[in-house]
Amino acid sequence: MNDTKRTPSVVAMRVGEFRALWSAEMLSVFGDQVARVALALLVFARTNSAVLAALTYALTFVPAILGGLLLSGLADRFPRRTVIVVADAGRGCLAAAMAVPGVPLPVLWGLIGLLTVVGAPFKAAQLALITNVLPKDALQAGQAVRQVGSQIAQVAGFGLGGVLVLALGTTASLALNAATFFVSAAIVRVWVRSRSAPTTDQNAEDSVPAGRPDGRLIAIFMLAGLTGLLVVPEGLAAPFASAAGVASFGVGLLMAADPVGSAVGGWWAARRPVEVSSAWRPVIVPAVLAGVPLGLCAVLPGAWWAAALWAISGILSTIYLVRMVAAVGQLVPNARRGAVMGRLSTCLYTSQGVAILCGGVVADQVGPATAVALAGAAAIFCAVVAGLVWQSARPRQVRGVADEPAPAIAA
The missing domain is CATH 1.20.1250.20 (MFS general substrate transporter like domains)
Known part of the structure; x- marks a missing residue:
């Protein structure tokens, strides 16, 4: 295809670092949705309480408020690739702990809350890093590709979540979620180049x-x-x-x-x-x-x-x-x-x-x-x-x- 005929979305997808960030995000989103289904079913099976099942689901969202307010600044203090990799590795460890059979519900809820909090610096660093890896004329198209990919991953995760839980069980499904975080961290670590932490000198x-x-x-x-x-x-x-x-x-x-x-x-x-x-x-x-x-x-x-x-x-x-x-x-x-x-x-x-x-x-x-x-x-x-x-x-x-x-x- 002639370069002059490439659409901005094609230009964005030709940037290897953007493809890595996009793939890592889709993988994490898919795993999150599978985990939400598994956690809701796990808690309801243990307690037979719709309220506690709803509380478990809410914990996958609400603590993000605290994380966003307190931890988003880490994406400006440290190299953004490092923030993404460390956050994903941390979320993988927390998700793996959630997959341990018989973990007490209060501990499970605490792990869910921590995992959600850690997701805030990941999101801040990822969104900021995309503006660094994409050319200005492809930035909007790249964000649009992200949006479409995220929607697809959410629908696929929810749609397949119930099937996976029935086929694999809740423990294996939660372990699968943990694996998606580790793979996501590896993708970013290998295919996104290292950059120094942003400084005020770059504001020009x-x-x-x-x-x-x-x-x-x-x-x-x-x-x-x-x-x-x-x-x-x-x-x-x-x-x-x-x-x-x-x-x-x-x-x-x-x-x-x-x-x-x-x-x-x-x-x-x-x-x-x-x-x-x-x-x-x-x-x-x-x-x-x-x-x-x-x-x-x-x-x-x-x-x-x-x-x-x-x-x-x-x-x-x-x-x-x-x-x-x-x-x-x-x-x-x-x-x-x-x-x-x-x-x-x-x-x-x-x-x-x-x-x-x-x-x-x-x-x-x-x-x-x-x-x-x-x-x-x-x-x-x-x-x-x-x-x-x-x-x-x-x-x-x-x-x-x-x-x-x-x-x-x-x-």
Whole structure:
């Protein structure tokens, strides 16, 4: 193929270090989903308690908040490849300990929490390192490829998790999860070259000086927070299907709608990358539009309409998320990129848990269709506000960087 005809996603996939990071992430995500299925079944089999099974599942997410706030900065203090390898090796040891037969439940829960906490510096270092290994014109496409790969790995992990647990048992399935972490660490160690820890001397290549606050980042964190509103439908799929009068097949259809849309959105974002570091529209417009299909659920009832609308929302939300992460890679100085990426990921996780919980409370009062519509309206409002913040920040940055000497010249 002629080089001039290569799409940005092809350019990204031709970078060996990116392929290694992408493969390692997919492997870890797949193992995580298998482990979640195995742990839920293991705890429920031991206790016959749905509450304790749900607690076990929650522990695979909630401690990431603590890890993201406290440990993301490690990706800026130490070489990022080292952070990834050490974090994966540590998670492999913790996962192997979870696979020991008969481990007491309190110990098991502690191991799950620690494993989740250790995942935070891994994610921060990985996201920051991708911005170092990919050329700028392929960065957005690379993030889109990541998004699609992650969705595929999640669906495959959940889909095969039950089969693997039945075939291998919970102990072997948890051991398989441990193995994925060790293999992931080996892939990164062998195929990603060593780089020194980021320093402030590297900031000259970035668009924003290290010590200067950038209002665009405030808008980006607002956009990360509103993602929770856009996943409220997933949390309400069962009551939505019940209210629509469809069977368990309808629940699966509704829960699959957003991941399917997300895969399409990732493909589109990889195919049509745009410049986002100095423009707000490529990020804000799809963020605003992502809430519109959810708002229509109030006037277009029924499971089939809902599935189509949720898929469209998934397409638009993935497009803006991919562009948003690419913007962070361009706006944040390299020496601070790991901490910002890690905290942004934490914001994404936290917002989803909080929004789904609130969505359930609202659905009990007004019904699931109305609750989904209200979540969409709230997402539109938040996206518009984020757009205004981003737009108002740009002129201030331009004056601060480009026009500051002007008064002295005039004088």
